[in-house]
Amino acid sequence: MTNILEVNNLVTSFQTEAGRVRAVDGVSFSVKKGKTLGIVGESGCGKSVSSLSIMRLLPKPSGVVESGEILLQDNDILQLETKDLYKIRGRKISMIFQEPMTALNPVHSVGKQISEIFKIHFPKMNSGEVLNKSVEMLRKVGIPDPEKRFSEYPHQLSGGMRQRIMIAMALSTEPEILIADEPTTALDVTIQAQILKLMQDLQKETGMSIIFITHDLGVIAEVCDDVVVMYAGKIIEKAPVIELFKNPKHPYTIGLLNSIPRLENKRKTKLNCIDGAVPGLLDIPKGCRFQNRCEYKISECEKKHPDEIEVRPEHYASCIFPEGLK
Numbered sequence: 673m674t675n676i677l678e679v680n681n682l683v684t685s686f687q688t689e690a691g692r693v694r695a696v697d698g699v700s701f702s703v704k705k706g707k708t709l710g711i712v713g714e715s716g717c718g719k720s721v722s723s724l725s726i727m728r729l730l731p732k733p734s735g736v737v738e739s740g741e742i743l744l745q746d747n748d749i750l751q752l753e754t755k756d757l758y759k760i761r762g763r764k765i766s767m768i769f770q771e772p773m774t775a776l777n778p779v780h781s782v783g784k785q786i787s788e789i790f791k792i793h794f795p796k797m798n799s800g801e802v803l804n805k806s807v808e809m810l811r812k813v814g815i816p817d818p819e820k821r822f823s824e825y826p827h828q829l830s831g832g833m834r835q836r837i838m839i840a841m842a843l844s845t846e847p848e849i850l851i852a853d854e855p856t857t858a859l860d861v862t863i864q865a866q867i868l869k870l871m872q873d874l875q876k877e878t879g880m881s882i883i884f885i886t887h888d889l890g891v892i893a894e895v896c897d898d899v900v901v902m903y904a905g906k907i908i909e910k911a912p913v914i915e916l917f918k919n920p921k922h923p924y925t926i927g928l929l930n931s932i933p934r935l936e937n938k939r940k941t942k943l944n945c946i947d948g949a950v951p952g953l954l955d956i957p958k959g960c961r962f963q964n965r966c967e968y969k970i971s972e973c974e975k976k977h978p979d980e981i982e983v984r985p986e987h988y989a990s991c992i993f994p995e996g997l998k
């Protein structure tokens with residue numbers, strides 16, 4: 673299977689008042705052509721910072737990629753000059769942001785915002801074509817009465833509709849890779865299901881690859897082919913989705929899976945969740961980052977963060993004894 677994107681040893685840090693902190697610390701993963709890679713992990717583990725690094729949209733000047741490569745069909749995105757970067761953003765990789773209101777411009781109608789994208793990326797289109805394409809795109813993402821909606825402003829739309837507008841904008845350039853950063857977290861369950869279905873339908877139609885970021889393993893199971901699990905700036909496990917759910921090897925992944933509510937658990941009054949909290953970036957422990965919450969911890973775990981071990985084909989875990997666990 674061809675990889676369309678490869679991230680190798682990415683290290684991204686921020687300058688803060690208390691010093692430089694590494695939000696992403698040596699992360700490697702790849703995205704297969706036409707497939708969906710899920711990135712899952714608790715709040716603050718580095719999911720958004722990883723995707724902003726790929727897009728080269730880190731807040732300046734505090735955020736910098738210190739080292740690593742991000743290969744898009746053999747070109748390192750991190751080495752591109754600004755003019756080449758503009759050619760990649762949109763046409764090759766698009767992103768749906770976590771909070772649509774911050775990405776939509778409140779003073780322009782949604783129609784104007786989507787038309788702008790066509791004008792920038794397809795300068796040969798005349799204004800009639802731009803209008804037709806924009807309305808067609810709104811229709812495609814399931815916006816009812818798109819001609820009327822065209823002249824409305826973001827605040828006039830519901831959260832679900834705004835997220836659809838974001839998807840329409842992200843897909844209007846027909847990108848090869850779509851990064852969807854928690855695209856449904858703010859939406860209620862039925863709208864969430866509709867948006868997920870929409871993304872899957874569009875993927876079937878266009879063959880694009882998707883990086884799907886979420887903290888919800890239930891959503892991962894539904895839409896992803898492969899999964900990486902992040903913890904405190906590192907990937908601690910990665911595998912094809914069925915393999916990860918059947919044979920989780922890292923104690924953190926096992927804990928996450930146990931925390932999904934299940935019907936057969938209905939007699940239990942309390943959900944199984946992982947005790948303790950993710951360490952802050954300023955007090956990352958020496959050794960394994962998960963050690964303070966791990967029930968299997970031994971003194972060896974305090975020495976260094978464990979290397980990635982291939983525990984089964986295509987299945988990697990960073991734990992010194994992943995085979996020893998259930």
Ligand SMILES: Nc1ncnc2c1ncn2[C@@H]1O[C@H](COP(=O)(O)OP(=O)(O)OP(=O)(O)O)[C@@H](O)[C@H]1O
Pocket residue numbers: 686687688695713714715716717718719720721722731734735770887953
């Ligand atoms: N501009 C910034 N300056 C300093 N630290 C930052 C900045 N942006 C993010 N961070 C830190 O980087 C770490 C990773 O943040 P990130 O936004 O990637 O988390 P996340 O996994 O996307 O979490 P969530 O699920 O809440 O969206 C966090 O500890 C966060 O505080």
Ligand SMILES: [Mg+2]
Pocket residue numbers: 719720721770853
């Ligand atoms: Mg985030």
